[in-house]
Amino acid sequence: MKYGFADRVRYFDSSAVRDILKVVNKGDVISFAGGLPDEGLFPVEAVDKAFHKAICSGNKALQYAETEGLLALKELLAQRMLKKGIEKDPNDILITSGSQQAIDLFSRVMFNPGDVILTENPTYLAALQVFSSYETTVIPIDSDEDGMIEEDLEDKIKTYKPKCIYVVPTFSNPGGKVWSQQRREMLLALAEKYHVVIMEDDPYGDIQFDPASMPDSLAAMDKGNEYVIYTSTISKTVVPAMRLGWITGPHQIVRLIAQAKQAADLHTNSISQHALVHLLNDYDLDAHIETIRATYKERMLIMKRCLDEAKIEGLTYLEPKGGMFFWVTLPDYMNPEALLPIAVENGVAFVPGQPFYVDKKKRSTMRLNFTNSSPELIEEGMKRLTAVLSTVHI
Amino acid sequence: MKYGFADRVRYFDSSAVRDILKVVNKGDVISFAGGLPDEGLFPVEAVDKAFHKAICSGNKALQYAETEGLLALKELLAQRMLKKGIEKDPNDILITSGSQQAIDLFSRVMFNPGDVILTENPTYLAALQVFSSYETTVIPIDSDEDGMIEEDLEDKIKTYKPKCIYVVPTFSNPGGKVWSQQRREMLLALAEKYHVVIMEDDPYGDIQFDPASMPDSLAAMDKGNEYVIYTSTISKTVVPAMRLGWITGPHQIVRLIAQAKQAADLHTNSISQHALVHLLNDYDLDAHIETIRATYKERMLIMKRCLDEAKIEGLTYLEPKGGMFFWVTLPDYMNPEALLPIAVENGVAFVPGQPFYVDKKKRSTMRLNFTNSSPELIEEGMKRLTAVLSTVHI
Numbered sequence: 127m128k129y130g131f132a133d134r135v136r137y138f139d140s141s142a143v144r145d146i147l148k149v150v151n152k153g154d155v156i157s158f159a160g161g162l163p164d165e166g167l168f169p170v171e172a173v174d175k176a177f178h179k180a181i182c183s184g185n186k187a188l189q190y191a192e193t194e195g196l197l198a199l200k201e202l203l204a205q206r207m208l209k210k211g212i213e214k215d216p217n218d219i220l221i222t223s224g225s226q227q228a229i230d231l232f233s234r235v236m237f238n239p240g241d242v243i244l245t246e247n248p249t250y251l252a253a254l255q256v257f258s259s260y261e262t263t264v265i266p267i268d269s270d271e272d273g274m275i276e277e278d279l280e281d282k283i284k285t286y287k288p289k290c291i292y293v294v295p296t297f298s299n300p301g302g303k304v305w306s307q308q309r310r311e312m313l314l315a316l317a318e319k320y321h322v323v324i325m326e327d328d329p330y331g332d333i334q335f336d337p338a339s340m341p342d343s344l345a346a347m348d349k350g351n352e353y354v355i356y357t358s359t360i361s362k363t364v365v366p367a368m369r370l371g372w373i374t375g376p377h378q379i380v381r382l383i384a385q386a387k388q389a390a391d392l393h394t395n396s397i398s399q400h401a402l403v404h405l406l407n408d409y410d411l412d413a414h415i416e417t418i419r420a421t422y423k424e425r426m427l428i429m430k431r432c433l434d435e436a437k438i439e440g441l442t443y444l445e446p447k448g449g450m451f452f453w454v455t456l457p458d459y460m461n462p463e464a465l466l467p468i469a470v471e472n473g474v475a476f477v478p479g480q481p482f483y484v485d486k487k488k489r490s491t492m493r494l495n496f497t498n499s500s501p502e503l504i505e506e507g508m509k510r511l512t513a514v515l516s517t518v519h520i
Numbered sequence: 521m522k523y524g525f526a527d528r529v530r531y532f533d534s535s536a537v538r539d540i541l542k543v544v545n546k547g548d549v550i551s552f553a554g555g556l557p558d559e560g561l562f563p564v565e566a567v568d569k570a571f572h573k574a575i576c577s578g579n580k581a582l583q584y585a586e587t588e589g590l591l592a593l594k595e596l597l598a599q600r601m602l603k604k605g606i607e608k609d610p611n612d613i614l615i616t617s618g619s620q621q622a623i624d625l626f627s628r629v630m631f632n633p634g635d636v637i638l639t640e641n642p643t644y645l646a647a648l649q650v651f652s653s654y655e656t657t658v659i660p661i662d663s664d665e666d667g668m669i670e671e672d673l674e675d676k677i678k679t680y681k682p683k684c685i686y687v688v689p690t691f692s693n694p695g696g697k698v699w700s701q702q703r704r705e706m707l708l709a710l711a712e713k714y715h716v717v718i719m720e721d722d723p724y725g726d727i728q729f730d731p732a733s734m735p736d737s738l739a740a741m742d743k744g745n746e747y748v749i750y751t752s753t754i755s756k757t758v759v760p761a762m763r764l765g766w767i768t769g770p771h772q773i774v775r776l777i778a779q780a781k782q783a784a785d786l787h788t789n790s791i792s793q794h795a796l797v798h799l800l801n802d803y804d805l806d807a808h809i810e811t812i813r814a815t816y817k818e819r820m821l822i823m824k825r826c827l828d829e830a831k832i833e834g835l836t837y838l839e840p841k842g843g844m845f846f847w848v849t850l851p852d853y854m855n856p857e858a859l860l861p862i863a864v865e866n867g868v869a870f871v872p873g874q875p876f877y878v879d880k881k882k883r884s885t886m887r888l889n890f891t892n893s894s895p896e897l898i899e900e901g902m903k904r905l906t907a908v909l910s911t912v913h914i
Contacts, residue, residue, distance in 0.1 A: 165579035185559035
């Protein structure tokens with residue numbers, strides 16, 4: 127039988143992320159391709175205890191639960207956000223199945239086909255996939271290492287009248303960069319001037335390598351709780367398999383997201399929610415985050431040294447100030463799509479930059495993950511990778 | 521600030537289910553309003569063991585996982601379905617966050633605004649909420665206690681050229697009825713004749729009170745795996761808080777649902793998935809289901825006796841053959857919306873039938889849940905309810 131599908135399936139991306147995950151799982155290939163935290167760092171014992179406590183805390187904990195999420199969890203997340211200056215009413219927080227679902231549900235309540243979203247370029251590819259599935263038009267804004275460029279942003283706001291500006295201002299994926307305080311102020315001022323909602327996606331905010339120098343979260347700067355919808359997750363700091371994230375911002379938007387969430391899946395896994403409450407109460411997550419930071423920083427520095435020592439002419443990168451990735455610009459003549467199979471043959475994988483760009487055009491860039499390999503494997507993998515980059519000229 | 525939302529939010533239902541859940545949680549009211557399984561029956565010890573085993577089975581179990589779901593779980597679900605004659609390749613199964621998400625993701629890949637879906641009337645209200653959020657048109661089909669009426673179904677297929685026929689053929693919510701084998705064959709034959717996809721929603725199939733007399737699942741009858749997309753869940757047989765369901769059917773549809781799922785939330789909670797694998801391997805779920813069946817059947821019979829003994833003229837119902845609900849037709853002059861606050865004042869709650877109808881018009885019907893109250897509370901609650909129905913004439 128021939129099926130008649132929804133028009134939106136034409137805009138489904140045939141799933142770059144899944145293809146990446148397939149490469150990751152190949153036997154003896156050292157993969158810098160994925161976006162995985164190091165499972166060796168997972169606080170397994172604390173997670174085990176937290177789930178045990180959750181499951182045995184009374185049968186009600188295993189029953190259907192409220193769509194918005196557990197109040198006890200929302201209160202704890204509000205307290206944690208407050209430490210970063212983000213002041214939110216727990217009732218304006220909604221628990222999601224990872225921040226991916228937050229992006230999806232926000233899109234569901236905001237976007238009609240043809241609506242315009244402004245983004246950095248490159249940006250988080252799975253956000254681009256979501257936006258595309260809602261048949262929106264994504265317009266990239268010129269950026270430098272401090273964030274979007276004011277002139278281009280204001281021009282494009284005036285030209286395209288966007289519904290939303292989507293940004294990952296702190297340790298962006300794939301770039302690893304941090305927006306300056308001044309650019310953040312500029313972004314919020316333009317959002318206020320032209321009445322545009324900002325989505326601040328903050329999955330990596332806790333993975334910072336130099337805690338002293340952090341600018342404010344946009345959500346912290348939006349004192350009236352009017353312009354910034356903020357999402358974050360525990361996937362990078364506790365474990366991804368718990369699938370817990372949250373979204374918070376203007377009351378009216380969060381209320382509609384709750385209605386969308388109810389239709390989408392009734393509520394987020396509540397055993398995980400109860401377990402996270404226990405984990406946040408019983409376990410020193412901040413100390414654990416310090417360990418994660420130190421471990422990832424060490425790996426980042428090893429990868430940086432390997433890149434530097436290889437002295438490949440025309441290869442440039444920005445040292446990541448946090449997060450999980452190096453974003454590497456290759457000499458213009460290099461074609462990372464053509465290089466990838468050769469690299470895999472030589473026992474190392476990366477992600478070509480293409481899917482992170484709004485226009486999906488080929489470019490001489492690649493993303494390297496440094497969190498999911500041990501220092502030894504980073505050394506060995508980078509030896510293999512830089513050998514390919516030094517000798518293969520395609 | 522005034523926000524510009526997506527057009528679809530106009531079709532969001534301001535959430536009858538949530539309102540119902542709020543009534544449920546009031547202190548000393550005996551509630552027949554919810555759709556909750558009895559948490560006293562939850563296999564807490566087995567769930568606890570299964571999660572412990574899952575969490576301690578290696579850190580990979582806590583990592584990001586495949587969008588489609590764990591293969592080991594899909595294989596076990598395929599084996600369980602096979603016992604019901606439903607033969608599916610595990611690769612054509614996708615694990616969802618409850619069957620609610622299955623309905624949502626299926627809708628996402630199938631429906632454009634204005635597309636027509638044929639349903640029973642009344643039917644599962646949260647499916648109606650999903651369909652409405654995709655701006656579809658739902659057309660009700662005349663039914664009797666054996667299922668949809670052939671003539672009306674064929675007429676409306678010809679008139680409306682529907683994309684899909686959505687049915688809950690086994691212990692429907694709210695009706696509790698079972699389609700006859702003959703009507704199932706008729707439905708499938710018409711689907712084949714006119715090339716319409718059937719969504720078979722089967723959350724209650726395991727909760728049957730008389731196992732001898734079950735007709736075939738539509739998915740079992742669809743030998744070519746062409747016309748029936750089937751969804752089920754463990755929320756009624758294990759625990760709802762694990763948020764696990766699945767969807768299976770034509771390969772092409774399931775493949776697109778996987779792409780939608782990736783954008784929606786990357787993958788379903790994988791700790792829950794691993795735990796369910798262990799639970800299905802280590803625990804006698806079928807014996808547990810027998811206990812659930814016996815317990816719920818006893819409660820259903822008590823509620824039936826209370827309804828019969830009250831001898832309220834003009835009150836009729838069909839004895840449920842399984843599932844969780846009585847669907848009660850009241851005398852025409854009665855207004856269940858007006859009765860509800862009086863009933864709650866008198867310490868008992870029910871759901872007025874209205875939100876289960878496609879047209880949302882008021883009707884003299886109510887849904888009574890018998891699974892979430894003990895026999896004693898059913899006796900007491902029914903005493904209160906029948907007293908109200910016998911004395912209050914609005």
